[in-house]
Amino acid sequence: GYGGDEADRAGTLLRKEGIKRDPEVQMLEDVICFVFLRWYFHPFAEGRDPAGLLRIVEKTARKMSAAARERALREFDLPEPFAAAFRS
Numbered sequence: 417g418y419g420g421d422e423a424d425r426a427g428t429l430l431r432k433e434g435i436k437r438d439p440e441v442q443m444l445e446d447v448i449c450f451v452f453l454r455w456y457f458h459p460f461a462e463g464r465d466p467a468g469l470l471r472i473v474e475k476t477a478r479k480m481s482a483a484a485r486e487r488a489l490r491e492f493d494l495p496e497p498f499a500a501a502f503r504s
Contacts, residue, residue, distance in 0.1 A: 435479070446484035449476050453492050470497060477501040 418426075428434065434441045452460075453476070461469055473494075477485055485502040488494070494502065 436481075442481050445479050446481055449480050449484065450488070452476060453488060453494075457492075457494075470501070473498045474501045477504070 428438075429441055429444050432441055432445060435445055436442060457473075477488075480488065480502075489499060489502050
């Protein structure tokens, strides 16, 4: 099994405690956002209200580190105005 320290750390990561301050928590959040953008964004976007979808994309971008936002712009073909959310 795992010790208490490992279990506590896993809980911290899963609860996203310290996002923007804890590099491991931020890395996990960046990965979660990349998975959404790579595998789920286009199917999720189909038939959705563009304004509502833009709000979701903006929230996703705000959760990501600056480096992850830059990488998202390079790796994903995001149409405007969605790409703009990753430039700020």
